[in-house]
Amino acid sequence: MDEFFYNKNIECPCCKITFTTKRVRRRKLRIVGRDSDLNIKYKDVNPLHYLVWICPNCGYSATESEYTELTKDDIKLLQKKYSQNGYKEIMVVYVV
Numbered sequence: 001m002d003e004f005f006y007n008k009n010i011e012c013p014c015c016k017i018t019f020t021t022k023r024v025r026r027r028k029l030r031i032v033g034r035d036s037d038l039n040i041k042y043k044d045v046n047p048l049h050y051l052v053w054i055c056p057n058c059g060y061s062a063t064e065s066e067y068t069e070l071t072k073d074d075i076k077l078l079q080k081k082y083s084q085n086g087y088k089e090i091m092v093v094y095v096v
């Protein structure tokens, strides 16, 4: 299974630590079909299962394309909520 992934170091935009996450090697993916709702079926690995990156320190989570798009106000809000509640509360920040 390791041939489908590689490691990438990511800096959390919220708490600024660096952590390692798995990324899918897209050239290794094999499409075996499509559902009636156009969902793509893959042979070995579904890249959608690895789309969200989660910081192991503060819990900030977002998709790859949105991971670095936080405003200073978003960061302050997330850091305040995390310091109060840890992972007990799910936060949703919409980036517009």
Ligand SMILES: [Zn+2]
Residues within 6 Å of the ligand: 012, 013, 014, 015, 016, 017, 055, 056, 057, 058, 059, 060
């Ligand atoms: Zn973090």
